[in-house]
Amino acid sequence: MKKESSPHTSPCGSMSEVSDVETSLNWDHIGLKVGLEIHQQLKTERKLFCNCRNTLVEEGPEVIFERRLRPTRSELGEVDVAAYFEWKKGRIYEYHAPLLASCLVEADEEPPHSMNKEAIETALGVALAMDSRPVDEIHVMRKIVIDGSNTTGFQRTALVSIGGGLEIKGKKYRIQTICVEEDAARKGEEKDERISYVLDRLGIPLIEISTAPDINSPEEAIEVASWIGTLLRMTGKVRRGIGTIRQDLNVSIAGGEKVEIKGVQELEILPKAVSFEAMRQKKLLELKEELYRRGLKKDDIVFSPIDVTLILKSSKSKVVERNLSKTKGKAYAILLRNFKGLLGFELQPNRRFGTELADYARFYGDVKGLFHGDELPGYGITEEEVRKIYDSLGGDIEKDSFILIIDEEEKALKSLKAAIDRIKAAFDGVPKETRSILPDGTSKFMRPQPGAARMYPETDIPPIPVSDETLKRALSLKPPTPEEKKRFYEEALGLNPSLAEQLIGSEQQEMFERLHSRLKGKVDPTTIASLLLVHMVSMKREGIPVDNLNEEQIYESLVLLSEGKITKEGLPELIKLLSERPNAKPIDIAKSSGLLTMGEKEVRDIVKKIISENAKVIEERGERSKSLLMGLIMKELRGKAPGSLVAKLVEEELKSFIQHRS
């Protein structure tokens, strides 16, 4: 494609470049508003609606079956749009039901059992910690989801508390609702119309915390998310690891629209997701301005597909060839006057306006993709063919653009219609939609935002009153806020601020708490915390298999320390050795590796021996030779005797040696 500097080929003269936007957006200025929806798996013993263990399994026997889902109609005849299009695609869902972690309830072959009390109480505990008010009676709802991830075709969800909030750096963030819901099945392979799912994850309880749109920058988003994540971990009742916590967000900027972005699994992606969406909305607003600047109107965009099959019939392009060879395979194009450059306009890194159109075409017409004039020639479509398309559409290659879809006739037309509707929506700025996150923090269109018809009561489960007894148990499970806990660690346990900070919400926190309470103060909390957070972490980094250790071994090692049988210095060494012998007893390893402390007499003998070996130096330097001796002796005794004892004995023996000499 020739690049000329006519006013139309330099498409977005007034429009900023994607790269600047990323670094230079002023969040206050553009009116950024973000709300978070945090989903965290709970570590209950059983699943939410059955007696299956709350666990994921990789092996073991499984049953495989296939199902299809069909959208349901409301009494107004309406169906959920996304549900309808999933069904139209003729999806077949292949379910893998591991016998170790799923039963007839997950297979949708048995009604749900009553709701797991442990999950409700844990969620209410979290609610109380954020001053959110429990509802009087919990009603389980069904939320239609027919991508196959729920065998029923809906997700069971229940609102358990309303309102509340949190405070970070003096700013308040409101909580809107807290819900308990069932997690969906794990997605496996996707091949054509067949998608497979594993049912172990289906039915694992989730707590969903929704904040108000009080977040005004990507940094705040990550702060709020990690604060809530930490609070949740403070319950000691959440599952850990990748996929156990997921964030959805809704983002809007002034003049934009509240757009939902689903499925952020890693916290680090969150600020990116926010800024890329803010950027996308800003760019869409710029695009809108540009459309009007060019004098275009919504009514100029008409669905007027032209059959260009003949032009592409002998195309060498693989994609074209493959799609035209389908039964009723056709190529249709629609001219977009005065659109040159606009389809190639970048909204997010590597995602152009044309990419958005293609997403719409895929969703509504189930095609693989869409070509547009701003990216052709390319994909094997030649300059000659592009020129012919322009000619047959009656377009000006310098000013106009077009969209082109090659597929079965019906699909091609349907998806072109969807793309045209999306182009029309560009005249209004930002469409209200639900998007799914991509690994780099950008997002793609997933579906239009669902309406109220998605939610209706789960008639198989009667309402659950939130009794005083339930609230009492919830109160006992109420986690301290991260700030409260940190203060406790520093003030009551004497941890230094950095260790306390590190411990809060860490994977090791629960073990620390257990060890500390079992040892009843016989080992200094700082020693326990630094063993877990400093020594063991750095061992792990060095490749020492510390994950092999069980808690009992760590506990027994700490007991040895408290009894003076090993030294503080010997403790990490013992842990290192134990991790290579997972079933060994700490006392045996300490014995066989010479880590047991020596009695005072043995230590004194060694001190005496070293002093006599270094008589010459001592004669020269007198008392000043103490630090040298200390070094030599510790080298031999490290881990076998506490340094304080060694220092005391060196002091005594050196004095007596010098006196003796003189």
Add this chain to the structure above:
Amino acid sequence: MVEKPKILLKEMGSSNFLFLNAPPFRAGSPVENMKEDISSLLVPGKRVKIRTKNGLSLSGLVLQRYEIFDPNYITLKLDNGYNIGVKVDNILEAEEEIVEERKASGEFVPETLPSEVVSKKKIHIIATGGTIASKIDYVTGGVTPVLKTEELLEMVPELRKIGEISSEILMSIFSENMAPPQWEEIAKRVYQYQQKEPGTGILLTHGTDTLTYTAAALSFALGKLSSPVAVLGSQRSSDRPSSDSAFNLIAASIYASSDICEVAAVMHGETGDSYALAHRGTRVRKMHSSRRDAFQSISSLPIAKIDPFTGNIKVLRSDARKCGNELLDKEIGKPNYKFSDKVSLLKFYPGMPPELIDFLVERGIKGIILEGTGLGHVSEQLIDSIKRATDSGIIVGMTTQCIFGSVNLNVYSTGRLLIKAGVIGLGNMLPETAYVKLSWALGNFGYEEAKRILLENIAGEYEERELPSYFPMWKHE
């Protein structure tokens, strides 16, 4: 997307956050008076704004509650779609909100399909109850049956490809409330329709609990058929995307447009949506309380296997009765659709007192089907009572509560004593089928004829050869 409930918060006292978007509570208001105001507002269908004693400010629609729910709460549908229960005692203030028209926006009404009918086969749907075809009210969760053929075709457009569909609602009752009078009514209606529209395949939608009793009743009452009759239901109600109702409807329609002239129960074949089975109406039993594939042929083989996606129907039994020779068959057109309500089905259990049988005799029962243990036994204690029953002209038949297999009263002495007491061994006829058959036999024929008919295989109720493959292969590892 509906807005989340608006909840503002404000710092106050020891509690960090409080909710305040309702007018402040008027201190000293007489709570009693307020209660009265409130109760008139808290009625189903009203949109209200509520302030609760624990500081919540809520707005939503008051919904109808089921009678069994605790009356001390109201159900409120919030604007975000969730329902919650609010304790009436917890309500401080309530005011009505202007009700907005329910809008159809945001959702989508699919285009209606072309009305072209691909097949000329006629299929008539007779609804008796159950939720095989229903629509849901997303607000209340209430499910209403689809009444019009058009609506049904909109829900399951695939049916158009199978045949020309018509439908009617004969009755709307839970299947557990079905009894011999309903069997009569249904059989009569099916027969009339087949007389009026010869060759039309019949679909009978039915609640699943007693579906097999009705299937057996029709098998006996309708005699030799001139067109197929499929009885079907759904194990997952049609208000959910995973419902098996469309699958079963399509499969049953395929059966109804086939040339198999038998009464069959057409339901899921296995847990997946892969194939359906047409079971002989006299050999089918609901074997699971909730699974889709609960319906299975017992000690028997289904008539046919149906692929609802391709429309293929594979006949599995060589003795499946073909349509086509009905004009030559004199018995066609002479249904005997009466059923006696003087028949009882009794399951023997250890310790069963003989008075149970005496009682039935006193009440003027005419026939008893016993579900005995093993090969067809009851305790010796009962034998005198049974003998008195048969002596007084009551037909007593024996089936097995093992469900699978046959009774044989010749093997053990108790069996021989039962024969002596006048008990008729009913081979491998299913207990429920035997009950329906005796009710039908006594409804239409005299004592001797009924006794004779009971032993005759008239609708495939006896499986003459029981093959090793007719017993399910339970998995143990």
